[in-house]
Amino acid sequence: MSPAVAVWGIAAAATGAVIVRPWRIPEPVWAVAGAAALVLSGLLPVGAAWRGVAAGTDVYLFLTGMMLLAEVARQQGLFDWLAAHAAALARGSARRLFTLVYVVGTAVTVFMSNDATAVVLTPAVAAVTRAVKAEQPLPYLLVCAFIANAASFVLPISNPANLVIYGSRMPPLPQWLSTYAFPSLLSIVATYVALRLTQRRALLQPVAVQVAMPALTRAGRAAAAGIVATAVALMAVSALDWQLGLPTCLAGLATLVPVALLGRSSLWSVLRNVSWGVLPLVAGLFVMVEAVDGTGIIGMLAEALRSSMERSPDGAAWGSGVLVGLACNVMNNLPAGLIVAHAVQAAPGTPQLTAAALIGIDLGPNLTVTGSLATLLWLAALRREGLQVGAALFFRLGLVVMPPALVLALAALLYIG
Secondary structure (H helix, E strand, O other): OOHHHHHHHHHHHHHHHHHHOHHHOOHHHHHHHHHHHHHHOOOOOHHHHHHHHHHOHHHHHHHHHHHHHHHHHHHOOHHHHHHHHHHHHHOOOHHHHHHHHHHHHHHHHHHHOHHHHHHHHHHHHHHHHHHOOOOOOHHHHHHHHHHHHHOOOOOHHHOHHHHHHHHHHOOOHHHHHHHHHHHHHHHHHHHHHHHHHHOOOHHHOOOOOOOOOOOOOHHHHHHHHHHHHHHHHHHHHHHOOOOOHHHHHHHHHHHHHHHHHHOOOOHHHHHHHOOOOHHHHHHHHHHHHHHHHOOOHHHHHHHHHHHHHHHOHHHHHHHHHHHHHHHHHHHOHHHHHHHHHHHHHHOOOOHHHHHHHHHHHHHHHHHOOOOOHHHHHHHHHHHHOOOOOOHHHHHHHHHHHHHHHHHHHHHHHHHHO
16 A cells, blocks of 8 residues: 555544544544554654644634633623523514524624634523523524534634635735625525525424523623624734734633633633643644645645636636535545645635635535534534434535525625625
């Protein structure tokens, strides 16, 4: 067996295990095991493995800050408070509640990242569906999964995959907004319309009018202020064309300490409940991509992109967005994003090619439950609530929801933006 085939075999097996979770072994174990197997077998030098780990530093810092903010908000009841207000505003209308949850989910995704929507908002929405005695809670919970991807390219901070695609070449915020604002709007609206149509029968059921309203403590208000301040700071940092990881991490720490003091809670309680396993999961994926890069596949992809650009720039962008979007559902959007980022950086393409690839990476995963890390985290959150969503059901919905949003977003990028 050639070394290249062995590398691809190990990487494919490890990535598949991350998605499928054999024997319910946590995802990070499989990612780290795949990375370790590549090193121990001699297929990847230790130095190269370390380069792969180090390449993800900004992403680790970004995720750490976001997870700290999300856990602080969860413990102080901020998201439960927001969700309860949304339920009260629904005034007994399931359709109005659906729209309000969609709006809240959009805001959380845009300003806190799609992973925060999956991890933190999902349990809050589940609690709201119980509070309003919804006979069918699934439509509201599906919002958390689909909007987490559909709204994840409004801002650079809306999805860690955005950091992966651009790396150190992140566009300034005004340039980002001029590129992605309209495609994002179409993606959000198209996803809402398609999801609303698929759930129209379930949304005919009334929901309770009277909802228990939790009080928001001083610590909860401080957590909200910290999140708003973080969002403003990150937009400023993005406008200055700085990397987002360290500021996000510092913002999370700066919010954690005063909120813990105000709430008279333990810092250890927050740190203990953060999903730290996400970090070795991402690191393992970075190492596997480093090994795949050594097989020459990324060079071949770069050459294919270069040839496509020479024949038809628009066709190359369309092909990049659609094919990358579909590939995410085979190998998950994080490793797909890492590979595509290397290929795009190696090919002298246009900004539109990179933007089309990013839209595919962010929006394409709405086809299957295995498409993105956020959707996998959403499934885990549902399991903690005692709920299950089958892969077949999600795929049937994805076939209706994802393609129109992807086509409209790409069309807006290429012909209107």
